[in-house]
Amino acid sequence: MPKKILSNQAVKGMADWSPAEFALRQYIFSNWRRVCLSYGFEEYLTPILENAEIYRAKSGEDVGQKELMVFVGSGGRELALRPEMTPSVTRLISKIYDTCSKPIKYFSIANFVRNERPQRGRNREFWQLNCDIFGSESTLSDIEILTLSLDLVLAFNPPKGSFVLSLNHRRLLDDLLTLVKVNHDQKLVLARILDKYLKLSTADFTQCLVGLSLKTEQINTIIKFMTAISLEDLKHRLPEIAESRGLLELEKIMSALKKLGYQKYVEFKPSVIRGFDYYDGLIFEMFDLHPENNRAMFGGGRYNGLAELFGARSFPAVGFAPGDETTKLFLESWGVLKKLDLSDTNKYYLPLLGFDLESETIKLAQKLRDQGLSIEMGLEVTKVGKALEYANKKGITRVVILGSDELQSKVYKIKDMTSGREKKIKL
RNA sequence: GUGCCUAUGGUUUAGCGGUAGAACGACGGAUUGUGGUUCCGUUAGUCUGGGUUCAACUCCCAGUAGGCACCCCA
Numbered sequence: 001m002p003k004k005i006l007s008n009q010a011v012k013g014m015a016d017w018s019p020a021e022f023a024l025r026q027y028i029f030s031n032w033r034r035v036c037l038s039y040g041f042e043e044y045l046t047p048i049l050e051n052a053e054i055y056r057a058k059s060g061e062d063v064g065q066k067e068l069m070v071f072v073g074s075g076g077r078e079l080a081l082r083p084e085m086t087p088s089v090t091r092l093i094s095k096i097y098d099t100c101s102k103p104i105k106y107f108s109i110a111n112f113v114r115n116e117r118p119q120r121g122r123n124r125e126f127w128q129l130n131c132d133i134f135g136s137e138s139t140l141s142d143i144e145i146l147t148l149s150l151d152l153v154l155a156f157n158p159p160k161g162s163f164v165l166s167l168n169h170r171r172l173l174d175d176l177l178t179l180v181k182v183n184h185d186q187k188l189v190l191a192r193i194l195d196k197y198l199k200l201s202t203a204d205f206t207q208c209l210v211g212l213s214l215k216t217e218q219i220n221t222i223i224k225f226m227t228a229i230s231l232e233d234l235k236h237r238l239p240e241i242a243e244s245r246g247l248l249e250l251e252k253i254m255s256a257l258k259k260l261g262y263q264k265y266v267e268f269k270p271s272v273i274r275g276f277d278y279y280d281g282l283i284f285e286m287f288d289l290h291p292e293n294n295r296a297m298f299g300g301g302r303y304n305g306l307a308e309l310f311g312a313r314s315f316p317a318v319g320f321a322p323g324d325e326t327t328k329l330f331l332e333s334w335g336v337l338k339k340l341d342l343s344d345t346n347k348y349y350l351p352l353l354g355f356d357l358e359s360e361t362i363k364l365a366q367k368l369r370d371q372g373l374s375i376e377m378g379l380e381v382t383k384v385g386k387a388l389e390y391a392n393k394k395g396i397t398r399v400v401i402l403g404s405d406e407l408q409s410k411v412y413k414i415k416d417m418t419s420g421r422e423k424k425i426k427l
Numbered sequence: 428g429u430g431c432c433u434a435u436g437g438u439u440u441a442g443c444g445g446u447a448g449a450a451c452g453a454c455g456g457a458u459u460g461u462g463g464u465u466c467c468g469u470u471a472g473u474c475u476g477g478g479u480u481c482a483a484c485u486c487c488c489a490g491u492a493g494g495c496a497c498c499c500c501a
Contacts, residue, residue, distance in 0.1 A: 007492090062498075066428080067499080067500090112501080114500075117497095117498095126501060192499095298501060321501065323500090323501025325501065326500095384461050385458075387460095388462035388463085393463090401460085404460090415462090420462085
């Protein structure tokens with residue numbers, strides 16, 4: 001009977017992780033984890049499935065609707081593979097918020113699914129670090145989130161000038177929209193257009209605004225805003241919003257970052273908008289400045305209002321989420337990865353050098369493992385030459401030799417593959 | 428959801444309307460207990476279905492898969 005041949009490809013947009021790729025991922029994750037722990041953040045995790053409705057409300061049209069992978073559970077409920085962490089962690093916190101001491105500083109490293117067309121830097125399954133601070137309204141929490149995100153990038157030793165952290169504020173944007181008096185329906189469309197500012201020519205940008213049936217005066221105000229190169233400049237151009245609470249907060253944040261020596265990495269950027277509807281304070285994006293990989297590495301912001309979704313009293317929250325692919329592309333494009341040696345330097349290879357040596361070899365392997373060494377034991381009888389060749393190809397730097405000669409003289413040898421030297425050790 | 432591009436051993440690829448070639452990898456040998464170099468050998472391939480043709484891996488159509496860009500976003 002002919003068997004049906006199954007495809008050995010992973011599901012579209014989902015990647016297999018070979019040991020080499022996995023090692024790189026672990027390198028990224030371990031850096032993330034180390035930096036987060038150094039800030040006193042605690043690690044958590046939530047289930048990969050959530051009720052679909054928690055995304056529908058606030059995750060934006062694409063992430064929360066079209067790209068949502070939805071299943072119907074046995075109770076008829078619609079379950080979704082999580083496309084982002086923020087609703088889940090807000091759900092988790094809303095359960096415990098009233099009973100634990102504030103602030104709550106949490107991070108997680110988890111996988112997510114968005115059902116979109118895969119392309120460079122974007123898979124249907126991807127991994128993100130999520131860092132959030134709950135329960136602090138203080139600007140200090142915004143500042144800590146920003147220094148944490150900068151330190152997370154700096155942890156990889158990127159070259160100078162390889163990235164920039166761009167800041168904006170939803171309240172500042174709101175005040176701008178109030179100033180130009182756009183109605184509610186226009187707001188969302190306008191946000192999209194503002195987001196496009198850098199990709200459009202001034203003429204096209206203006207054309208889009210005209211398409212929204214905005215008047216010349218309104219358009220001029222918006223352009224004044226968008227072309228501001230700093231907070232000072234903005235105040236100068238639009239004195240009407242100089243007292244905006246968003247602007248004042250940004251100023252405070254900027255000056256704090258300056259004092260901490262982070263000034264060279266940070267800028268105010270009017271075109272940072274962020275697609276998620278739940279942001280209502282500081283918003284920011286970390287940009288890769290490499291000419292061939294000019295993209296946002298990650299972004300985040302403040303989302304104080306989101307907890308209301310779960311019936312909880314609203315609590316303050318601020319956070320961000322770097323992705324594994326964007327981080328990898330950043331490191332690749334700047335050549336940071338070439339200098340890395342991700343091989344397991346702590347590993348030993350112990351070949352099986354004769355049929356009669358099975359039990360002795362296993363015993364030795366166990367003994368060395370008990371001493372804390374990593375031992376890869378050979379599972380087929382092989383010759384010494386082949387064993388060394390194998391170790392060489394696999395990049396294992398030390399080989400333990402136990403043949404009949406060694407057994408007779410009650411020793412084993414450890415050969416260092418880089419120096420070629422051997423060391424005899426009593427059994 | 429829209430547009431463009433691609434499909435040849437495990438991987439990277441060459442090629443031609445008439446017998447598919449290479450490199451790398453894997454395995455083995457030269458070297459019966461000491462590796463990396465070198466040399467030799469073995470292994471394995473034209474995505475699927477239809478059409479044009481005496482003849483299709485090659486040309487055409489469809490499907491499928493993948494990539495890139497847009498949308499959006501990590």
